[in-house]
Amino acid sequence: MRLVLSGATLxxxxxxxxxxxxxxxxEADRIIAVGSAGELxxxxxxxxIDLAGKYLLPGFINAHDHLTTKRLRGSRTDRAAxxxxxMVTRGIQNALVNLREGITTVRDAGAPRGxxxxxxxAITRSDIVTPRILAAAQxxxxxxxxxxxxFVEVDTPLEAKKAAGAMIKRGADFIKCMASIEWGxxxxxxxxxxxxxxxxxxxxxxxxxxxxRRCMAHALCDEAIANAVEAGADTIEHGVFLSASxxxxxxxxxxxxxxxxxxxxxxxxxWGRGQDIMRHSVKIVEQHKVxxxxxxxxxxxxxFGSDSLGNLLDECRTxxxxxxxxxxxxxxxxxxxxxxxxIDDQVGSIAAERVADLVVLDADPISNIAALxxxxxxxxxxxxxxxxxxxx
Numbered sequence: 001m002r003l004v005l006s007g008a009t010l011x012x013x014x015x016x017x018x019x020x021x022x023x024x025x026x027e028a029d030r031i032i033a034v035g036s037a038g039e040l041x042x043x044x045x046x047x048x049i050d051l052a053g054k055y056l057l058p059g060f061i062n063a064h065d066h067l068t069t070k071r072l073r074g075s076r077t078d079r080a081a082x083x084x085x086x087m088v089t090r091g092i093q094n095a096l097v098n099l100r101e102g103i104t105t106v107r108d109a110g111a112p113r114g115x116x117x118x119x120x121x122a123i124t125r126s127d128i129v130t131p132r133i134l135a136a137a138q139x140x141x142x143x144x145x146x147x148x149x150x151f152v153e154v155d156t157p158l159e160a161k162k163a164a165g166a167m168i169k170r171g172a173d174f175i176k177c178m179a180s181i182e183w184g185x186x187x188x189x190x191x192x193x194x195x196x197x198x199x200x201x202x203x204x205x206x207x208x209x210x211x212x213r214r215c216m217a218h219a220l221c222d223e224a225i226a227n228a229v230e231a232g233a234d235t236i237e238h239g240v241f242l243s244a245s246x247x248x249x250x251x252x253x254x255x256x257x258x259x260x261x262x263x264x265x266x267x268x269x270x271w272g273r274g275q276d277i278m279r280h281s282v283k284i285v286e287q288h289k290v291x292x293x294x295x296x297x298x299x300x301x302x303x304f305g306s307d308s309l310g311n312l313l314d315e316c317r318t319x320x321x322x323x324x325x326x327x328x329x330x331x332x333x334x335x336x337x338x339x340x341x342x343i344d345d346q347v348g349s350i351a352a353e354r355v356a357d358l359v360v361l362d363a364d365p366i367s368n369i370a371a372l373x374x375x376x377x378x379x380x381x382x383x384x385x386x387x388x389x390x391x392x
Contacts, residue, residue, distance in 0.1 A: 064305025
């Protein structure tokens with residue numbers, strides 16, 4: 001049945017001026033027309049939803065989450081020990097929480113034993129409506145390196161290439177390398193240092209690109225960020241200590257940034273991660289603000305990611321507080337994220353022939369960013385979802 005969403009102010013995700021009294025026509029899972037209310041569709045056999053006074057945006061995109069372990073308490077060792085079935089069940093619940101926030105696409109940045117792939121398979125084969133999931137399976141790290149408790153340890157380019165190939169054969173949508181290491185230092189030591197070298201990461205990334213997979217790099221210190229850019233990463237995750245010069249290199253090469261600001265801010269609270277992490281997180285946030293502003297000034301494409309502890313509204317509030325205008329915040333959760341994930345021909349903007357992923361807000365997010373937390377209706381691949389019916 002044809003669906004007509006009529007009368008809302010349209011913010012299409014591409015940075016243009018909002019369009020008042022707009023109409024979007026949906027058939028099956030696709031947008032078939034966008035225009036002015038009352039001018040597009042024969043309404044005789046259509047379901048018409050009057051959205052006068054509302055705001056219509058593309059479905060939001062979370063470019064960095066960890067669905068199976070999101071908001072689990074304890075150390076990485078504690079979290080990795082959770083039973084597989086419980087992790088997948090928890091992943092489904094967290095996917096529904098994302099949908100409640102208006103998020104219709106999630107990139108899962110890695111899980112113990114590659115369970116993000118099991119989660120994606122379970123959802124694909126069920127009738128549960130959740131955000132579509134793009135999964136990175138597990139990250140690659142050096143022996144005893146960052147997140148070795150949950151990711152795959154590699155120490156040579158050949159090992160990295162084989163590990164990346166194994167993940168691609170399992171169905172991984174992205175390949176991830178842990179370019180930096182942090183937290184495990186005494187208070188006087190650097191908060192972040194290099195974890196993987198350029199050659200090892202490049203071997204994994206080259207294979208991934210050969211198989212049309214994009215690549216992401218966990219990188220905090222500036223040297224690790226620069227290494228990951230040199231190795232061929234498509235996105236830098238976190239980028240806390242990003243320098244102005246490295247930001248310019250990222251912008252020149254088209255490497256995006258997923259800063260996960262709200263996730264790091266949330267680490268200041270007690271999630272059982274340990275006193276060192278809580279202490280370091282305060283310093284991390286101080287540096288993160290500087291690196292984020294370097295990215296903005298250089299023109300780096302920035303996208304939203306919640307990581308394990310953050311959320312969309314807190315992320316956008318922080319991005320705005322740290323210098324990003326509201327319309328750019330909206331682009332970060334829509335078109336920019338779609339571009340960095342390589343799916344902007346399908347989602348991330350409102351236009352004919354795009355997938356019908358849409359969000360209806362009660363108020364104007366440009367005049368008040370808090371309106372992003374007032375989601376009234378979600379459309380996922382043409383299906384209407386009442387967010388009030390989803391878990392908190």
